[in-house]
Amino acid sequence: KAGVTQTPRYLIKTRGQQVTLSCSPISGHRSVSWYQQTPGQGLQFLFEYFSETQRNKGNFPGRFSGRQFSNSRSEMNVSTLELGDSALYLCASSLMAATGELFFGEGSRLTVL
Amino acid sequence: QQPVQSPQAVILREGEDAVINCSSSKALYSVHWYRQKHGEAPVFLMILLKGGEQKGHEKISASFNEKKQQSSLYLTASQLSYSGTYFCGTESSGNTPLVFGKGTRLSVIA
Numbered sequence: 001k002a003g004v005t006q007t008p009r010y011l012i013k014t015r016g017q018q019v020t021l022s023c024s025p026i027s028g029h030r031s032v033s034w035y036q037q038t039p040g041q042g043l044q045f046l047f048e049y050f051s052e053t054q055r056n057k058g059n060f061p062g063r064f065s066g067r068q069f070s071n072s073r074s075e076m077n078v079s080t081l082e083l084g085d086s087a088l089y090l091c092a093s094s095l096m097a098a099t100g101e102l103f104f105g106e107g108s109r110l111t112v113l
Numbered sequence: 114q115q116p117v118q119s120p121q122a123v124i125l126r127e128g129e130d131a132v133i134n135c136s137s138s139k140a141l142y143s144v145h146w147y148r149q150k151h152g153e154a155p156v157f158l159m160i161l162l163k164g165g166e167q168k169g170h171e172k173i174s175a176s177f178n179e180k181k182q183q184s185s186l187y188l189t190a191s192q193l194s195y196s197g198t199y200f201c202g203t204e205s206s207g208n209t210p211l212v213f214g215k216g217t218r219l220s221v222i223a
Contacts, residue, residue: 004154033210042115042215043155043200056210090154102145102211104154 002027004105006091012111018079021108025072025093031055032074033102034066037088046089049074050096078110086112114139116203118214125191125221133186133217135201144177144184145202145211148195155200158186191221 005024013019025032034046045058049068066076072093078085088109092102116137125131135144143162149155161177161184172189188195198218202211 035213040215043202043213045210045212048210055208058210092155101157101160102147102155103157104147106154 004091004093004103006089006105006108008108009106010109010111012113013081014113015081015083017081018077019081019110020075020077021089021091021110023074023076023091023093023105025074025091026103029093029095029103030072031094031096031100032068032072033092033094034074034076035090035092036060037090037107038086043090046076081112083112086110115212116201116214118199118201118217120217121215122218123220125188125195125219127193127221127223128190129221131188131191131219133188133199133201133219135184135186135203135214137182137203137205139182139203139205141177141179141182141184141203142206142209143204144175145204146175146184146186147200147202147213148197149200149216150197158199188219191219193221193223195219196221 007022031050033048035043047066048056052068063079068074088107090107092104094100146158147155175186177184198216200213200216202213
């Protein structure tokens with residue numbers, strides 16, 4: 001069974017640019033969550049999607065957005081990149097929304113110069 | 114609200130035991146524990162639900178004190194493979210997202 005796939009794995013952008021990250025969940029999983037991981041801050045919740053609907057949103061500015069498609073694949077977008085957006089962005093899928101084991105992808109490491 | 118984990122880091126020799134604590138200022142519905150090895154994705158260890166029993170997983174077990182909004186992860190007779198960063202995640206209800214603590218870095222040395 002294939003795991004959670006995130007693309008791209010690494011990317012470098014400059015301030016002001018925008019970036020789109022993609023996540024393909026485990027087949028059959030309908031819930032996708034996104035987390036930002038930085039040293040010292042742990043895993044910060046960004047959003048959670050279930051059946052194409054955003055169920056929860058973390059405390060991030062409006063520059064961070066996401067969506068989920070009918071095949072459960074999800075994308076997140078960050079516009080007007082800032083240096084502080086440099087981080088590892090992790091996607092996790094689960095069978096159902098809420099209370100369940102999260103299966104994480106290996107993440108997309110974003111560096112903003 | 115982000116749960117607080119303690120200690121932030123711990124170094125053990127093989128065979129020693131460790132306890133990692135996770136506390137929240139909010140009433141909790143569930144506590145999750147994950148381990149992330151360097152350069153890898155976090156991996157699920159266990160979930161403790163409100164009203165549930167203490168869970169165990171090989172030599173790793175956990176407890177959940179609902180009244181104190183605290184959970185503890187117990188690692189017994191540690192092995193080199195236990196090294197990594199341990200995260201607790203908490204939910205205040207079944208409809209809220211999983212909020213993780215900042216993690217506890219555990220290093221097991223020979």
